Amino acid sequence: MIRIDCPWCGVRDEVEFTYRGDATVVRPGEGASEEAFHDFVYKRANPRGWHVEWWYHGAGCRQFLKVVRHTMTHEVRAVARATEMPEVPAE
Amino acid sequence: MTQPFRTRAGGQIDRTVTLSFRFDGKVYAGHPGDTLASALLANGVRLVGRSFKLHRPRGIYAAGAEEPNALAELRTGARREPNTRMTQIELYAGLEAASQNRWPSLRWDLLSLNGLIAPVLSSGFYYKTFMWPASFWEKVYEPLIRRSSGLGRAAGLADPDRYDTVNAHCDVLVIGAGVAGLAAALVAGATGARVMLCEQDFLLGAGLVGQDDGWREATLAALAAMANVTLLPRTNVFGAYDANVVGAVERVADHLPEPPPHTPRQRYWTIRAGTIVHATGAHERFIAFPDNDRPGVMLAGAAATYVARYGVKPGNRALLFANNDAAYLSLFTLHDAGVVMAGIVDPRAESPAQAAARARGITVWSASQVIGTSGALALTGARIARVGSAGTDTLVAADLLLVSGGINPAVQLASQSRTPLDWSEPLATWVPGVPVLAQFSAGAANGVSGLREAAADGARSGAAASGGDAAIALPEDVPADATVLPLWEVKGRGKAFVDIQDDVTANDIRLAAREGYKHIEHAKRYTTHTMGTDQGKSGGLVGAAVLAEARGETVQNVGMPTFRPFTSPVTWGAIAGANIGKHFAPTRLSPLHDWHVKRAAVFMDAGQWLRPAYYPAPVDSDGWDSVLREARAARRGVAVCDVSTLGKIDVQGRDAARFLDRLYTNTFSNLAIGRARYGLMLREDGIVFDDGTTSRLAQDHFFVTTTTANAGPVMQHMEFYLQTVWPELDVTLASVTDQWAAMSIAGPKSRATISKIVDGLDLSNEAFPFMAVADATVRGCAVRVFRISFSGEMAYEIATPAGHAETVWRAVLEAGEEFGIEPYGVEALGLLRIEKGHVTGAELNGQTTAADVGLEKMFKKRGDFVGRVLAQRPGLTDAARPRLVGLRPVTRGEQMRAGMHLVETGSSHSLGWITAVTRAVELDGWIGLAMLENGASRIGSRMQAASPLHGALVDVEIVSPHFVDPENARVRV
Amino acid sequence: MSVSNHSGSNHSGSDLLAPGAHGAVGGEPVRIALRSCDVVQVLARKGRAGDVAAALLGALGLVLPGPGHAADGRGASALWVQPEGWFVVAPRGADGALASAIKAACGDAASVIDQSHGRAVVSISGTRAAWVLAKSCRVDLHPSAFGPGRVASTQLFHLAATLHQTDAVPSFDLIVFSTFLRSFLESLTHAAEETGYVVA
Amino acid sequence: MRYSGLRLFAEALRGNTGWKPAWRDPPPKRSYDVIIIGGGGHGLATAYYLAKEHGITNVAVLEKGPIGLGNTGRNTTIVRSNYMLPQNHFFYxxxxxxxxxxxxxxxxxxxxxxxxxxxxxxAEGTRNAAVRRGNAMRLDGIDADLLDKEQVRALCPLIDVDNGRFPVLGGLMQRRGGTARHDAVAWGFARAADQRGVDIIQHCEVTGIDVEGGRVTGVQTTRGPIKANKIGLAVAGNTSRLAQMAGIDVPIESHVLQAFVSEGVKPLVDQVITFGAGHFYISQSDKGGLVFGGGLDGWNTYAQRGNLPVVDHVWSAGIAMMPSLSRLRGLRQWGGVMDMSFDGSPIIGKTPIDGLYMTAGWCYGGFKATPGSGWCHAWTIANDAPHKLNEAYRLDRFRTGHLLDERGNGPYPWMQ
Incomplete structure (x- = not known):
């Protein structure tokens, strides 16, 4: 069971959240190319290791959180608010 | 009801109470505290089952979860439960159990003839035959295989018992209430930590019975007195998951004939632990030797358990075959209980225990091994020989052969928690290494033997786990040396089983290796080794050792198959808990639901909602009559529909308009206050996501509606973009779906109807034109009136706080009575929208673009919005993509169906499909909407609608999807 | 055309809360009741949380609580539900009056959304109330982790719910979406059959 | 050595001593015509069809562990071709x-x-979608039948068609669908490929893909460099990592799908059944165990293990659909790592690197595709061009917008 330490609500089970994928991709601004939008929507590093990802605490504070989680151990190392950039361990 | 094998005294059973039970129809007696296995042994029952493949006779082999043979169908009727381990079934009065996998009876089992052709039934034999003729597999071979495999029979009836789930949290979870677990819990409890102690057995500290009963009782009393300690007997921790969360199942009422009222049969615990102490004990492993499966062959520790804990002698004359001193203690327990000693066979030259045995007058054959057994349905003796000698064997008479090849710490849960395993040379087995998570292993689970040593290890772990410490008393020192001389297999004539349940022999493993299935996982899968319900607890390592020898490698090099959940099989119903039947998923009801019920509406599922499909009336001969009557009222007079299920989102803030402009393909910043506008929303990949109307209530206040199905997803979509992409915007979002009931009043008489009841608002066309929005009251209730239309008729939507829904609804019905008002349901709603050519989820199914459904004009000229860029990809702008069209059968009466495909006459090549059909009220017969390749250019042509599933082929005419009022004049009058 | 065979059932679930004792007897039952409350959602506009706090202190004597907490004011409580967002809960009054009062106090500093009809408040009380809730509640309600004045928005019986512990008995107010009320009560009363429950 | 009943008897008579290894265990050569990376079902099938259909036998299959133990060895064994989009249903x-x-x-x-x-x-919406799908299949010559509620009840009496929450309206049945013994698929392809000369090299992990001037020249492995002008990737679950060795980012995320097996019982469920309202499917193995599963855990992972929330949901759905399974016991739980593509459909074809091909993005539907994937992958490698059957599975479709989103879930791999 992944448990996420929500900065607002405290430690909660994964079922309270909805996953929304890679949080490192940034939506291109107005006038950006099709290529840029393609990368935003489809291009993923899909790392085996630390992954910064969106989790939406829908059952709790309704906030999108940036979670740093390892894709082999499932360890959650850091949880940040949407506008913050959490530190990502090197390995 | 005699129990000839019951000892005179001792054990944790209540001899003052005698329980009667039945096995295979025969009545026996036992006592509270017995298991079915101990009670059967007390009654002298030796033959309890047949093996999986060869149907060999099998007896009770173990005393716990590692039991491979003694599986029964427990209880009868809807409560029948197959494959239940007799060693874990707690005896209760009137228990009924039956042996399984045999026909016609346990003693005379026809399929025991399989033994005659056993060489053909070698590992993987089925991969090499049954291939000809190909059609025989499903018809002949597979049914035969299926019938002969499986074990017990499922009840096939709905389970009458209830189950429950519960969530728990603790600082320290101790798994296992053996001596180490009790010590760990006691220390952790004394530090004040929140402690949970789970034990799969119904007796806590069962291993201490007859060893140090005083310490056991004192410790249990101390634990029971601690408010911060939760003791959970009968609770098996079945799996360890990420973040120190474990799953456990408590057998709340399995020891009773049936659960008391309102009490669950079993309870599923999800436990979130700060730290975990694995005090899960160890499983004794056997030694593979020819015919090591006869009823009467038993694990040494199990035999001692039957004597000490249950007061049962598992046989009259016992022979021990062991390679370690600790196993001698088991035999001595039998000796002390008066079981006749046939002797000890030990591959080792000498040991302290051998001397102790001789001092007791027990014969010890050192440097010897068991090379075979005799007997048919029960053991009569064992053939023994000196290690390395050929041909000179001795037959020793015995009805009980105790086996011990050493112990395997129960590392399953630790291993599931990613703790690496280390090889222990003295124990010749895997022990836990350094844990990755905040966990500890203690006692036998940690490879520690001896009562006091195990307790001390437990106490240390308890202290470490709780981050504190407390001094506790330790039990008596009962030293046990579990060091072994590794001995895995004695080769000889006859089958040496390495998996007793699945009939896997050492030769099967060797054959697998010879055929290239050398990896432990390949060998396991090819032979089915360790894939039985006991999961190889006693024989897994033995088979790995045989494989290692075949590969010419060490056991530790060969490794073990991954330990996956579950540690022991888990009742399906327990995990489901109460989340079944109507509790499987929540149901959502409109505020007008009670009115619909009173009106005898026929309901349908719409996602989580129950919605009225239609309202039958006495004049209707079928559902279609009702639907047509309702829709006709909307077209010709007035009708009212409950649309409370639409998603509603309150959007406020200085930047609310700018925000909506970026989310919708069209513009909202230029929408006037008091006006509504239809909006279209895309996903970022350019596909249509949702649609709905948005009203501007104030400069900084919008009221957004979504489709019923997408209410949640649209809200989340908005929150995602607001919080992560444009967090600088001043916008607040709130779902108000539940706050507002809504009803749509449609038809030429709609204005006349609601004018009678709406107060404080001029509803004339001039004052309140199409797409106007305003607040008013109805019968004193606050309402918000929208002039919007989904039906294509002049229509209004009235929203009101949910508690007033029925007041307002009734007012509408009363006001419309003179115009023949009808309530209309989802079916008529669908009819009206199809006639109008409006799209819904059937067309906006996550695969269509705006242009596909004729909404390309909804794209604003300038500015960014979600989905704009990727919607321009060639694959999404291809002119040949299927487009929305209308359909009518050439022969008007013919029925079309949703899901039909459109083909050129005579062709079977699909060019499109029908998304929705209905009988029409404005036209004759059926009409439909379809997505059709090059649809626009085909309007006016004829095609065929085909449903091979229904054997239907209908000539259809392709028409505009707007059957009714394509100029959209009616909504504006 | 096809329809399900669902039978109709009461929307409010009031039939599920028939007065009297239900479920197991002999133990300590929990008490379950529907509370009649107004619920107003207050969302501070960007940068205006301070203004909202001042407004609510003045209007209702509420000291707006931080995450995970509730605070009582004059005849109303404020429950933290999201960043710079609260529920103000009070005994049911005149329709819309609480929302209007808050709106008047906050002006353009907050979005004030009346949810009085969109939320239902169910109370459960008794020494075993936390045990009944733990059948679906994944939040730790142990006194060492929770307590009077604490609030958690979480999931109960597959539904989003805001849970407010009101005293040490313990008693809890459970705020749920009103269209799910019946479903919620069906599950809650089913869960409470084991301890037994009393409806006043 | 040919397998047959007769051979089985003959070997039994001499103590089963005559059986030979099902496949050789050769050391890697310095170079091959084609290297297939990945010794799962898809890779082994690719090698087999390269040899059988195209006469290309100087082929190595490189597998970092033992063959067939990725998703081939951990799926729920279902085979079927009941897809809606023509590109999908012709391929399957x-x-x-x-x-x-x-x-x-x-x-x-x-x-x-x-x-x-x-x-x-x-529900009516899902019924209509099933009818659309079934008719699409039938028009293209694939078998499908529409069952009403009573036909469902008759075929599988365990199903609670009057289900308390989601009553069953009916079902779409593909009678030719079913199951296959998953491990045997890998072993059978391995043995047959080996017999045609393919080298199956286990315990040989690829650590790098050599690219020169935009085309592949070979691979680096834990057993040394190996040359080849054509390389096929068949490493679903790990495609992103292998493709990155050649400098390509693919529209794939790795997710875990769990599955379960119960204790063995006498025949109980005779078909493969999916419960549309609850993300649940079930069949019974020939050994007697009920094999079942549901949806993804729903977050990126490379670990072959899942968590309790999905267990809870899947098991509840099972009892909601078949209440009489309640007293049976689950025996084992496992997880496989899925290549979740961004439209739910696979990728088989060429890549931006010359000589590099892939069969990937199988989501949780790869097992049923095994022979078809191998067949098309082999064709594509042999001809340096996709076959008509896998033309739509192009890697560049995400750029061009020619998506194959069978279920309309959008570019959210965790929801596919």
Whole structure:
């Protein structure tokens, strides 16, 4: 069971959240190319290791959180608010 | 009801109470505290089952979860439960159990003839035959295989018992209430930590019975007195998951004939632990030797358990075959209980225990091994020989052969928690290494033997786990040396089983290796080794050792198959808990639901909602009559529909308009206050996501509606973009779906109807034109009136706080009575929208673009919005993509169906499909909407609608999807 | 055309809360009741949380609580539900009056959304109330982790719910979406059959 | 060595001592015509069809561990071709037709059991979608039948068609669908490929892909460098990592899908059944265990293990659909790592690197595709061009917008 330490609500089970994928991709601004939008929507590093990802605490504070989680151990190392950039361990 | 094998005294059973039970129809007696296995042994029952493949006779082999043979169908009727381990079934009065996998009876089992052709039934034999003729597999071979495999029979009836789930949290979870677990819990409890102690057995500290009963009782009393300690007997921790969360199942009422009222049969615990102490004990492993499966062959520790804990002698004359001193203690327990000693066979030259045995007058054959057994349905003796000698064997008479090849710490849960395993040379087995998570292993689970040593290890772990410490008393020192001389297999004539349940022999493993299935996982899968319900607890390592020898490698090099959940099989119903039947998923009801019920509406599922499909009336001969009557009222007079299920989102803030402009393909910043506008929303990949109307209530206040199905997803979509992409915007979002009931009043008489009841608002066309929005009251209730239309008729939507829904609804019905008002349901709603050519989820199914459904004009000229860029990809702008069209059968009466495909006459090549059909009220017969390749250019042509599933082929005419009022004049009058 | 065979059932679930004792007897039952409350959602506009706090202190004597907490004011409580967002809960009054009062106090500093009809408040009380809730509640309600004045928005019986512990008995107010009320009560009363429950 | 009943008897008479290894265990050569990375079902099938259909036998299959222990060894064994989009159903129909003759072709009994696959539906919208899908199949010559509620009840009496929450309206059945013995598929392809000269090299992990001037020249492995001008990736679950070795980012995320097996019981469920309202599917193995599963855990992972929330949901759905399973016991739980593509459909074809091909993005549907994937992948490698059957599975479709989103879930791999 992944448990996420929500900065607002405290430690909660994964079922309270909805996953929304890679949080490192940034939506291109107005006038950006099709290529840029393609990368935003489809291009993923899909790392085996630390992954910064969106989790939406829908059952709790309704906030999108940036979670740093390892894709082999499932360890959650850091949880940040949407506008913050959490530190990502090197390995 | 005699129990000839019951000892005179001792054990944790209540001899003052005698329980009667039945096995295979025969009545026996036992006592509270017995298991079915101990009670059967007390009654002298030796033959309890047949093996999986060869149907060999099998007896009770173990005393716990590692039991491979003694599986029964427990209880009868809807409560029948197959494959239940007799060693874990707690005896209760009137228990009924039956042996399984045999026909016609346990003693005379026809399929025991399989033994005659056993060489053909070698590992993987089925991969090499049954291939000809190909059609025989499903018809002949597979049914035969299926019938002969499986074990017990499922009840096939709905389970009458209830189950429950519960969530728990603790600082320290101790798994296992053996001596180490009790010590760990006691220390952790004394530090004040929140402690949970789970034990799969119904007796806590069962291993201490007859060893140090005083310490056991004192410790249990101390634990029971601690408010911060939760003791959970009968609770098996079945799996360890990420973040120190474990799953456990408590057998709340399995020891009773049936659960008391309102009490669950079993309870599923999800436990979130700060730290975990694995005090899960160890499983004794056997030694593979020819015919090591006869009823009467038993694990040494199990035999001692039957004597000490249950007061049962598992046989009259016992022979021990062991390679370690600790196993001698088991035999001595039998000796002390008066079981006749046939002797000890030990591959080792000498040991302290051998001397102790001789001092007791027990014969010890050192440097010897068991090379075979005799007997048919029960053991009569064992053939023994000196290690390395050929041909000179001795037959020793015995009805009980105790086996011990050493112990395997129960590392399953630790291993599931990613703790690496280390090889222990003295124990010749895997022990836990350094844990990755905040966990500890203690006692036998940690490879520690001896009562006091195990307790001390437990106490240390308890202290470490709780981050504190407390001094506790330790039990008596009962030293046990579990060091072994590794001995895995004695080769000889006859089958040496390495998996007793699945009939896997050492030769099967060797054959697998010879055929290239050398990896432990390949060998396991090819032979089915360790894939039985006991999961190889006693024989897994033995088979790995045989494989290692075949590969010419060490056991530790060969490794073990991954330990996956579950540690022991888990009742399906327990995990489901109460989340079944109507509790499987929540149901959502409109505020007008009670009115619909009173009106005898026929309901349908719409996602989580129950919605009225239609309202039958006495004049209707079928559902279609009702639907047509309702829709006709909307077209010709007035009708009212409950649309409370639409998603509603309150959007406020200085930047609310700018925000909506970026989310919708069209513009909202230029929408006037008091006006509504239809909006279209895309996903970022350019596909249509949702649609709905948005009203501007104030400069900084919008009221957004979504489709019923997408209410949640649209809200989340908005929150995602607001919080992560444009967090600088001043916008607040709130779902108000539940706050507002809504009803749509449609038809030429709609204005006349609601004018009678709406107060404080001029509803004339001039004052309140199409797409106007305003607040008013109805019968004193606050309402918000929208002039919007989904039906294509002049229509209004009235929203009101949910508690007033029925007041307002009734007012509408009363006001419309003179115009023949009808309530209309989802079916008529669908009819009206199809006639109008409006799209819904059937067309906006996550695969269509705006242009596909004729909404390309909804794209604003300038500015960014979600989905704009990727919607321009060639694959999404291809002119040949299927487009929305209308359909009518050439022969008007013919029925079309949703899901039909459109083909050129005579062709079977699909060019499109029908998304929705209905009988029409404005036209004759059926009409439909379809997505059709090059649809626009085909309007006016004829095609065929085909449903091979229904054997239907209908000539259809392709028409505009707007059957009714394509100029959209009616909504504006 | 096809329809399900669902039978109709009461929307409010009031039939599920028939007065009297239900479920197991002999133990300590929990008490379950529907509370009649107004619920107003207050969302501070960007940068205006301070203004909202001042407004609510003045209007209702509420000291707006931080995450995970509730605070009582004059005849109303404020429950933290999201960043710079609260529920103000009070005994049911005149329709819309609480929302209007808050709106008047906050002006353009907050979005004030009346949810009085969109939320239902169910109370459960008794020494075993936390045990009944733990059948679906994944939040730790142990006194060492929770307590009077604490609030958690979480999931109960597959539904989003805001849970407010009101005293040490313990008693809890459970705020749920009103269209799910019946479903919620069906599950809650089913869960409470084991301890037994009393409806006043 | 040919397998047959006769051979089985002959070997039994001499103590089963004459059986030979099912495949050789050769050391890697310095170079091959084609290297297939990944010794799962898809890679082994690719090698087999390269040899059989195209006469290319100087082929190595490189597998970092033992063969067949990725998703081939951990799936729920279902085979079917009941897709809606024509690009999908023609491809899967090819796969199913290969399944139908597989035992005889490979001389290995993979126990392909055409017992029927039933997809239940519970609401008008899903019924209409099932009708659309079934008709699409029928028009293209693929078998499909529409069942009403009573036909469902008659075929599988365990299903609670009057279900308390989601009553069953009916089902779409593909009678030719069914199951196959998953491990045997890998073993059978391995043995048959080996017999045609393919080198199956286990415990040989690829650590780098050599690219010179935009085309592949070979691979670096834990057993040394190996040259080849054509390389096929068949490493679903790990495609992103392998493709990155050649400098390509693919539109794939790795997710875990869990599955379960119960204790063995006498025959109980005779078809493969899916419960549309609850993300649940079930069949019974020939050994007697009920094999079942549901949806993804729903977050990126490379670990072959899942967590309790999905267990809870899947098991509840099972009892909601078949209440009488309640007293049976689950025996084992496992997880496989899925290549989740961004439209739910696979990728088979060329890549931006010359000589590099891939079969990937199988989501949780790769097992049923095994022979078809191998067949098309082999064709694509042999001809340096996609076959008509896999033309739509191009890697560049995400750029061009020619998506194959069978279920309309959008570019959210965790929701596919």
């Amino acid at each position: 129909e090819k796969a199913l037709s290969l399944w139908e003759g597989l035992e005889q072709d490979l001389n290995y009994n993979a126990m392909v059991s055409q017992r029927g696959v039933i997809n239940l539906f519970h």
